[in-house]
Amino acid sequence: xxxxxxxxxxxxxxxxxxxxxxxxxxxxxxxxxxxxxxxxxxxxxxxxxxxxxxxxxxxxxxxxxxxxxxxxxxxxxxxxxxxxxxxxxxxxxxxxxxxxxxxxxxxxxxxxxxxxxxxxxxxxxxxxxxxxxxxxxxxxxxxxxxxxxxxxxxxxxxxxxxxxxxxxxxxxxxxxxxxxxxxxxxxxxxxxxxxxxxxxxxxxxxxxxxxxxxxxxxxxxxxxxxxxxxxxxxxxxxxxxxxxxxxxxxxxxxxxxxxxxxxxxxxxxxxxxxxxxxxxxx
Amino acid sequence: xxxxxxxxxxxxxxxxxxxxxxxxxxxxxxxxxxxxxxxxxxxxxxxxxxxxxxxxxxxxxxxxxxxxxxxxxxxxxxxxxxxxxxxxxxxxxxxxxxxxxxxxxxxxxxxxxxxxxxxxxxxxxxxxxxxxxxxxxxxxxxxxxxxxxxxxxxxxxxxxxxxxxxxxxxxxxxxxxxxxxxxxxxxxxxxxxxxxxxxxxxxxxxxxxxxxxxxxxxxxxxxxxxxxxxxxxxxxxxxxxxxxxxxxxxxxxxxxxxxxxxxxxxxxxxxxxxxxxxxxxxxxxxxxxxxxxxxxxxxxxxxxxxxxxxxxxxxxxxxxxxxxxxxxxxxxxxxxxxxxxxxxxxxxxxxxxxxxx
Numbered sequence: 001x002x003x004x005x006x007x008x009x010x011x012x013x014x015x016x017x018x019x020x021x022x023x024x025x026x027x028x029x030x031x032x033x034x035x036x037x038x039x040x041x042x043x044x045x046x047x048x049x050x051x052x053x054x055x056x057x058x059x060x061x062x063x064x065x066x067x068x069x070x071x072x073x074x075x076x077x078x079x080x081x082x083x084x085x086x087x088x089x090x091x092x093x094x095x096x097x098x099x100x101x102x103x104x105x106x107x108x109x110x111x112x113x114x115x116x117x118x119x120x121x122x123x124x125x126x127x128x129x130x131x132x133x134x135x136x137x138x139x140x141x142x143x144x145x146x147x148x149x150x151x152x153x154x155x156x157x158x159x160x161x162x163x164x165x166x167x168x169x170x171x172x173x174x175x176x177x178x179x180x181x182x183x184x185x186x187x188x189x190x191x192x193x194x195x196x197x198x199x200x201x202x203x204x205x206x207x208x209x210x211x212x213x214x215x216x217x218x219x220x221x222x223x224x225x226x227x228x229x230x231x232x233x234x235x236x237x238x239x240x241x242x243x244x245x246x247x248x249x250x251x252x253x254x255x256x257x258x259x260x261x262x263x264x265x266x267x268x269x270x271x272x273x274x275x276x277x278x279x280x281x282x
Numbered sequence: 283x284x285x286x287x288x289x290x291x292x293x294x295x296x297x298x299x300x301x302x303x304x305x306x307x308x309x310x311x312x313x314x315x316x317x318x319x320x321x322x323x324x325x326x327x328x329x330x331x332x333x334x335x336x337x338x339x340x341x342x343x344x345x346x347x348x349x350x351x352x353x354x355x356x357x358x359x360x361x362x363x364x365x366x367x368x369x370x371x372x373x374x375x376x377x378x379x380x381x382x383x384x385x386x387x388x389x390x391x392x393x394x395x396x397x398x399x400x401x402x403x404x405x406x407x408x409x410x411x412x413x414x415x416x417x418x419x420x421x422x423x424x425x426x427x428x429x430x431x432x433x434x435x436x437x438x439x440x441x442x443x444x445x446x447x448x449x450x451x452x453x454x455x456x457x458x459x460x461x462x463x464x465x466x467x468x469x470x471x472x473x474x475x476x477x478x479x480x481x482x483x484x485x486x487x488x489x490x491x492x493x494x495x496x497x498x499x500x501x502x503x504x505x506x507x508x509x510x511x512x513x514x515x516x517x518x519x520x521x522x523x524x525x526x527x528x529x530x531x532x533x534x535x536x537x538x539x540x541x542x543x544x545x546x547x548x549x550x551x552x553x554x555x556x557x558x559x560x561x562x563x564x565x566x567x568x569x570x571x572x573x574x575x576x577x578x579x580x581x582x583x584x585x586x587x588x589x590x591x592x593x594x595x596x597x598x599x600x601x602x603x604x605x606x607x608x609x610x611x612x613x614x615x616x617x618x619x620x621x622x623x624x625x626x627x628x629x630x631x632x633x634x635x636x637x638x639x
């Protein structure tokens with residue numbers, strides 16, 4: 001029984017690992033292939049199965065005039081929009097969450113929990129429902145096809161995540177902490193900034209991580225709300241797909257686009273393993 | 283340090299309700315500068331609400347609070363210059379022990395040298411000196427509570443230090459020492475200390491004035507001796523002392539005596555103005571002794587149980603349909619039958635509708 005259990009355990013771990021790693025391995029090897037190698041069937045081992053070359057990677061930084069695809073600008077656009085929207089969402093979301101956790105709001109039948117649910121409900125709605133209102137809204141304020149417009153939209157999408165995580169986190173921070181800070185001589189703002197916020201860093205990191213992930217991977221709104229002036233990375237990658245799919249550069253750009261998330265995951269994972277976040281995600 | 287006046291204070295947490303339930307019924311009281319007070323009562327009786335009203339965390343539904351005759355009812359907590367220690371450790375996790383202790387001084391703009399001096403002095407008193415540079419979150423629960431206590435004591439000029447069952451998480455040895463330290467601090471700096479507890483021993487050993495509360499009402503204020511010997515209500519008699527006060531249903535017999543099971547018991551209370559028949563006689567088990575050669579206030583009892591509790595013996599006996607308890611010295615020989623107990627008249631308290639006459 002015990003042996004069967006160990007066998008099944010390792011069997012499923014191996015199956016899952018293959019399932020997760022295989023696409024990366026496929027993308028990694030494909031990014032070093034050329035047209036012939038890609039069409040020569042499924043091969044994985046460089047120099048033996050196929051002759052590796054860097055063409056797929058080189059075109060990523062070459063300008064279109066020289067036959068490249070130049071993902072550098074979309075890359076930095078994505079980085080800027082994601083970081084700016086995440087930062088603003090975290091700031092606004094944390095302030096809202098603190099207020100929702102500590103003060104009682106009441107407007108008719110609407111109370112604190114309903115307001116929190118209202119924020120979360122923004123994420124329940126299918127994105128397509130929001131696309132036309134966002135389009136008309138940005139167009140009315142002349143922010144279509146601009147980084148600022150995208151940041152505004154992303155704040156709407158990311159702030160609910162920050163509110164949701166931080167309300168839960170602040171609810172677990174004892175009220176006595178705030179009260180002690182008031183007794184020690186802080187005003188409510190100082191109590192929040194000097195005492196509650198430093199105690200909430202684990203929650204902020206988790207909220208920040210989710211905001212960055214959801215901001216970075218968005219394709220839908222980036223696709224609908226931008227045309228020629230501004231392009232984000234996911235849109236650029238999809239645009240690479242032409243009549244003859246350049247699998248090598250597509251794979252390379254996919255790997256490059258995943259890189260920041262892997263870095264975020266490593267940092268958060270190291271923090272998690274120290275036990276610093278245990279309270280934040282329980 | 284200040285004299286604190288609580289004038290006609292009352293509080294309800296559901297003020298919008300047409301028939302609100304009061305967490306604190308109206309009361310007035312003065313806390314003199316430099317005294318030690320204990321607020322004693324069972325859980326949920328309004329002790330913490332009273333502290334929170336004084337510190338400003340809760341605004342009373344009615345009444346005024348005055349610090350040295352200055353009305354502070356509408357003053358915010360941070361402007362009241364008061365210290366409060368909660369039941370469970372509240373520490374600033376991201377700071378060191380030193381930073382935790384220095385925080386109240388830093389918030390109020392004390393100089394670096396003054397802060398150093400006060401933090402070191404408090405750390406010395408609370409045995410925290412060797413941990414000053416450690417991160418506060420790495421300390422044990424009782425050390426964390428010491429930090430909370432230290433933050434309460436670090437300012438010398440506070441109006442009062444309010445402590446809400448602060449020693450609950452501290453082990454008994456240290457508890458005893460800390461209570462002594464708190465007394466010393468009070469004597470040395472004349473800081474007004476208010477200590478909330480549901481443990482009567484803690485209250486009796488710590489305070490020179492005890493405020494007993496029950497169901498949102500202040501039922502008695504007085505010295506430990508007064509509370510022990512002349513409880514104002516049967517609740518205080520029952521709540522204070524171990525074992526609780528002996529209470530017997532009785533009827534008035536003359537101007538100064540009552541009858542229990544047809545036995546006449548003389549008291550020193552004037553019973554001529556009784557309005558009801560709901561009379562109880564109360565007497566502490568400490569004052570009931572085995573009769574030697576007294577000839578009044580004697581009751582025949584059947585001894586049911588004698589417990590040797592180390593420094594005294596506790597006799598549990600039956601007197602008709604009442605149980606009676608008596609504390610006697612360890613050396614006392616307790617006869618097996620024909621036991622007579624003596625109830626001294628001057629120690630008998632008579633209660634009408636559960637209130638002392």
